[in-house]
Amino acid sequence: MGDYRASSDQETASAVLASSPNAVVALDRDQTVLVWNLAAERLFGWTAEEVLGRRVPIVPGELTAEHNAVLERVRTGGQVSLRTKRVRSDGTVLDLRVDISALRQGSSVAGYVCVHHLAEADEAAGQRMARRARLVRRLTDVVGDINAELELPAVLDRISASLTELTGADAGGFVLIEGDLLRLVSTYQLPDSLRGTVTDLHTSLVGKLLRTGKTVMLESQGLDELVWAELSGLHTIALGLAAVGGRPYGALYALFARRKPGHVELELLELLAGHAGIAVGNAMAYQDAVRQRAHERAIFDASADGIAVLDGAGRVLRWNPAAAEITAMSADSVIGGRPPFPVPDPGEKLTFQLDTGRWLDVVSARIEETGELVVDFRDVSTAKALEEAKDLFLATTSHELRTPITIVRGFASTLASRWDKLSDDERRSAVHTIAERSRSLAQLMDHLLLGARAGAEEPAVRVETFDLAERISAATLGLPVLSDRHRVEVRVPDGLPLVRGDALATDIVLGQLLENAFKYSPEGGLIGVQAWAEDGTVIVVVDDEGVGIAARDRERIFDRFVQADSGDRRRFGGVGLGLYIVRSLARAQGGDVSAHPRPGGGTRMRLVMGRAPTIGSDTPMR
Template identity: 75%
Template sequence: MVDYRAGIEGGVGREVVAAAPNAIVAVDREQTVLAWNPAAERLFGWPSAEMVGRRAPVVPEELTAEHNAVLEKVRTGGRVSLRTRRFRRDGSLLDVRVDTGALRAPDGTHTGYVSVYHLAQDDESADDRNARRGRLVRRLTDVVADINAELELPAVLDRIAASLAELTGADAGGFVLIEGDRLRLVARHNLPDSLRDSTADLRTSLVGRLLREGRTVMLETGDQGRLDELIWSRLPGLHTIALGLASTGGRPYGALYALFAKRKAGHLELELLELLAGHAGIAVGNAMAYQEALRQRAHERAVFDASADGIAVLDDLGRVVRWNPAAGELTGFGAAEVVGGPPPFRLPAPGEKLTIQLPSGTWLDVLCAEIVETGEIVLDFRDVTRAKELEEAKDLFLATTSHELRTPITVVRGFAATLDARWDGMTDDERRSAVHTIAERSRSLGQLMDHLLLGARAGAGELTLRIESFDLAASVRAATLGLPGLSDLHRVEVDVPRDLPAVSGDPLATDILLGQLLENAFKYSPDGGLIRVEAWAEGGCVVLVVDDEGVGIADASRERVFERFVQADSGDRRRFGGVGLGLYIVRSLARAQGGEVSAHSRPLGGTRMRLALRIADTPGAHT
């Protein structure tokens, strides 16, 4: 017999056999024990010193035939694994799994057998563990699909925290977000609700340790550190914390905490926690990106909806796909009317501006830009009607002012030239008449210049008035005293009570605005009629009205007539003359005194101009 015990038990082989977790028994062809490792000692109860060199008494008599059959099969080149029973030293029977193979010399000669033993229940435990692991991994797949189907961050976090206990068997747990140098508990399971949104210093936390050590998972027990220092570890009997880092694309978003108080955590729980944390990082990253996209979209929508400019988006076929509220207000077409069709105006070329007028009379400046990536067109348009009107008003003002100045200047120059050339040939009455005409035209020219100067000062906010208490009734009577003799076509009535209260204002400014109101009443009733002036006290004010039976003012122009260079309609200047500053000056003077003036249409035709000034020594009156 060749003794291979030295080869089995010497050198590296001895270390491998001694360290093996399973019992290893080597025998020669006569079944004499050659090797009996420490695991065999623990399993069968006989020490190696007693068993080497003798036949091991481990095979029950009723299983001898089975044992010999196994050895015969191994001798002829097979390898056998079977579940069977073997004796322990104390006489008890062990239910074991044994794997048997042949020992051979370097030349291939069969020299013996090697058997590896372990308890059959270990196989069952391993099978149970594998089956449980398989079930949990399948459940993890379902959980991950469920988490990834949700994009609302709070819902994602709550599902992760709830799944944590289900998969790892943890008694409690939670998810913490990394926010700068702080951690915030954003989801919890079986932890007090008061802990939600509590924070901790990242640097001194377990998450900070994970990041510093470059690890993704760790197990912390009560023996390794003081778990009660963690602010979200308020769980009676807490003995272990499993921690998994949640990150995606190399960016850590937070971490999963699994807290164990009654159950134990092992490698399987740690493995599942690591897998769940990895998927949680992806889900949280997706949810945060989605939330950021929603915030960005909400911001864009707020800007789009709140813009004073009309904004529209057209698809690559020129159809409106977005139409903000301002666009509806500017054009008179709501989104429901235009979306899906072309915009209600022509478009400029991309990158250019086009000024157009809508059928409603509104003027728009339209800008156009193309989104190259999508082929869409973005339109931005704004109302420039006032600017257009002001531009036209300025042009008309220059033309009208030139005309208004040219007429008296031409007359003055003509009569002055006549006097210069024909003085000696003219009678005294002719000379006196020419000088009178020059004087009248000069006064007209001076009045025009005064109006221009007052209009300029009012526009610049530079009107300087002296506010005091004065008798408005006396001012009205003085202003209307000579009116009945001015025109054979007009009748003038004045109804101002003697006991009208004094008002607070500037007497000179009031005289100017009264004169303008009366002049307008005559000017804009060219066919004559009644001009009635009436005053009364109303509340804390004195109200003065000037009524005429003239051309009237359209409702749409009731406010515009008080603007600079504006009259009731485009033909008024040609028909009545003037530069359109009279009522602008009237309102400016009234407001500078703390009063107000307004225009109203009369039911039977004509216009009512209404002036209100504060009664002197009343609250709000200037002193």
């Protein structure tokens, strides 16, 4: 068994020596040849049979002393490597590098092992290594440049250009995998018209590469049928797969027309393709983030609600256009400071009134990742005013109803319990009071019903041609005797044009305007009514010399449940529906009502109605 193992080890050693690309020569201490492998035969020209057991004259005479000194150094100090000269059997002098080490048997040196290889091959290998190192350093710079770009077209163009620089290719391109298709998205040293070319993935070189399970491939067959044949003289394509997270993203094509790619070029192509996949993935993620940010910005800017973003210290970072409009504070004046309202905790709502009088509903939500606070607020002034008006309406209406009902109930109780004890005049006076208060109640209910209908939808009217002068005359007839403190003047020109509208609705409008004129001029004075034609319309104005209307209230008084100020209800009564009904009825007829200051004091109410054409017909309208 021991003999077999020794024999096996000897055969293995012989095989190793025979396979070595370097010339291996073993010498004993007298420099007699013990081992001379096949590479030594090829290098020096002597066969093993010719040199075994002999001293071979491969050391030039002038280097004998140096050679002996080197062997002595090896014997006493270990391995020596040097560049030197040796002689072939034909007398040719070889420039070699020799690595010499001691051949030991136990603790003693029995000889020397010399490994020879041509110095030129050593230099070529060194040059290859240096070139590879330079290219790897350049690859590192290229990868840094590529990853510095975030715009996808620029990334792809940099990849294609860097590919030719690193591999020495004559042209290059990058394709993206889109489902079952390939799209050529970037080229270098090729016609721009090729960009956008689409082909089937499965029949392409990329498909072939995917089926091999490798990441790089060389192809030199059937290139004339490919789009890459636009490169004159194309003979070889090197292909590298670009993948992100193990998923194929695309591929790099290096096109060669003048030189052949080698292992270094394929290695660089593989490395660049891997980094290209990452760079493309980063660029596409960046584009997605830019699109997402653009969408968010559009929503932020277009929102009808005010939106603010606050930092962790509560300072404004962003302020959208609606926020500027609602608060009357520009972004420049707010950013960097505190918002002009308190901010509630997330999940809570705060209602706050600004110095401008506007009411806001404010809510907030925290962004946990950044610690920022998003604040949303909207103008609820109208809803707030309506809420307050409704509350006031209920209080006022209850007051308006309570007074006549109390009187009616009191007089009715008196009549029921003391009928026989009352005189005819007293009974007649009590019944008259009950009738008057009942009329007031009916009028109040009419106003409430009209107000409810007007608020629900545009009131239904019938548009017809009628004589507005007659309606003004009927509405003002008997007014002078209603009050001894008021003077009534009516000026309607003869031939006032007919108008289009609803005669009954117009009666209500005129009656309410006249009633307000008396009501809001308690000290008396002139009540003036005028009418005239103007630019296809007929204008009616009702003037009074009363308390007037503040400029800020001239439009607001036409809202439901609103009077000029809160004190008017206590002073003049009413539920604030009269002018709301007036404007609703006027506009339903195609006209309008507006409030203006009267020259000299008081109020002028202006009613505009459409002038009737020469030939008209009655038409229902809503």
